[in-house]
Amino acid sequence: MAKKDSYQEFLKQDFNKLFEGMKLGDVQRHFLRSRWLDQVLWMEGKANLSRDRHYLLRITTIVGGVILPALVSLNINTTRSVNDRVKNVIICSTFSLSQIVAISAAIEEFFHYGERWRHYRRTVESLKSQGWQFSQFTGPYRNYTSHEQAFNLFAGHVEDIIQRDVEIYATQVVQEKKEEPQTQENYILMPNAKITNLEEKKEEE
Numbered sequence: 001m002a003k004k005d006s007y008q009e010f011l012k013q014d015f016n017k018l019f020e021g022m023k024l025g026d027v028q029r030h031f032l033r034s035r036w037l038d039q040v041l042w043m044e045g046k047a048n049l050s051r052d053r054h055y056l057l058r059i060t061t062i063v064g065g066v067i068l069p070a071l072v073s074l075n076i077n078t079t080r081s082v083n084d085r086v087k088n089v090i091i092c093s094t095f096s097l098s099q100i101v102a103i104s105a106a107i108e109e110f111f112h113y114g115e116r117w118r119h120y121r122r123t124v125e126s127l128k129s130q131g132w133q134f135s136q137f138t139g140p141y142r143n144y145t146s147h148e149q150a151f152n153l154f155a156g157h158v159e160d161i162i163q164r165d166v167e168i169y170a171t172q173v174v175q176e177k178k179e180e181p182q183t184q185e186n187y188i189l190m191p192n193a194k195i196t197n198l199e200e201k202k203e204e205e
Contacts, residue, residue, distance in 0.1 A: 008041050015040070018135055022147040036158050040127050043165075047120035054113035057104045064101035071097060123165040130157050 019032055071094040108114070133139035134147070134154040144150035 008044060011044065012037065012041060015131065018131075022135065024147055024151065028148070028151050031155060035155075036127065036131060039158075039162060040124055040131070043120045043124035043127070047117055047124055050113045050117035050120060053111075054108065054117050057108040057113065060104040061101055061108070064097050064104070068094065068097055068101060119165075119169065123161060126161050127158065130154065130161065 015037055016033075019029060022029075024032070071090065074090060129139075134141050134150060137144055137150070140153060140157070141150045144153075
């Protein structure tokens with residue numbers, strides 16, 4: 001946790017030093033700190049959090065999935081050769097591990113931490129790229145000679161990135177909510193369709 005906070009603090013200090021060398025008005029500096037830098041730090045934290053949860057759940061599922069068959073095999077092979085206490089320990093361990101694996105896989109499937117991590121990482125890197133290009137007058141800002149002149153274009157790019165991030169995230173959430181009812185509806189309608197077809201054939205005969 002300390003490493004994450006220290007990295008975010010490093011980013012904050014580094015970009016604040018960068019801002020000090022720019023000739024900008026108070027309103028423009030306020031935008032840089034309250035809008036651009038705030039979004040960079042927030043998405044950096046979200047990306048790291050989603051990455052850590054994705055790795056934790058995936059490793060738990062993978063390692064547990066590898067150990068579980070061995071426990072099941074051990075449980076079967078030692079049923080008659082060990083005492084009841086050891087057998088109960090093996091059975092409880094097998095059951096508990098199977099539940100942990102199932103829960104980890106279900107949580108990852110529901111929250112999609114891997115997708116969130118990649119989504120936040122792409123967005124925050126786009127914002128960082130815009131910030132560095134703006135500071136160095138490269139990319140879309142290469143034709144400008146001062147930060148004050150290029151600021152409107154920079155602010156427009158930042159808002160476009162943030163808006164696109166919100167739209168993509170909202171679309172993914174909506175799709176996830178719609179997928180399940182549609183799937184259930186398909187399962188319900190398909191048998192009904194078959195029944196209807198059979199009834200039509202009987203009527204024709």
